Amino acid sequence: MRKLLGTLTAAAIAVGAVLTVAGPAQAAPALRFHSTQYDSPGKDTRSNASLNTEWIALVNTGSAAVNLKGWKIVDKSATYTIGNVTIAGKGGVVYLHTGKGSNTARHLYWSRGNYVWNNTGDTATLKTKAGKTHDTCTWKQKSGRTKVAC
Incomplete structure (x- = not known):
């Protein structure tokens, strides 16, 4: 009986150690593409002002702020790696x-x-620091439109 109790106690301690090591699963941040102005208003002159009226926006719908360092916004022709920027919740x-x-x-x-x-x-892809696809925004040309919600 003493041997059985010793074995059960050791097993309970081992299971407890395993259970305390495993923490709650981390939920993915509530980030997504919000909208994009994919066609700069007016003539495409490649001036800096014109280039800056072409943009894509991210929104954080969660309650906690998220540091975006290392996340990427990807197009088939280019990738932007986000620096040490925190998006408010x-x-x-x-x-x-x-x-x-x-x-x-x-x-x-x-x-x-x-x-x-x-x-x-086009299609924009938001990738995590680990390189996993987190969200995409795809649009087709719409007559008279230069901006879309994702």
């Missing part, structure tokens, strides 16, 4: 502009000299 929005500028908490700049998003249709 409860509707926080961050815009990624195509042209040059000084990054702020809400506005990031790709520093490209050419447009990224195709006016005839």
Whole structure:
């Protein structure tokens, strides 16, 4: 009986150790593409002003702020890796502009000299730090439209 109790106690301790090591599963951040202005208003001149009116926006619908460092916004022709930027919770929005500028908490700049998003249709992909696809935004050309909600 003593041997059986000793074996059961050892087994209970081993199971307890395993259970305390495993923590709760981490939920994926509530990030998604919000909208994009894929066609700059007016003539496409490739001026910095024109490039910066082409943008894509992320929204955080969760309650907690999320640090985006290492996340990527990907197009088939280019990839933007986000630096040390935190997007606020409860509707926080961050815009990624195509042209040059000084990054702020809400506005990031790709520093490209050419447009990224195709006016005839395209797909943007949001990838986690680990490289997993987290969200996509796909659009087709709409007559008279230059901006879409994702």
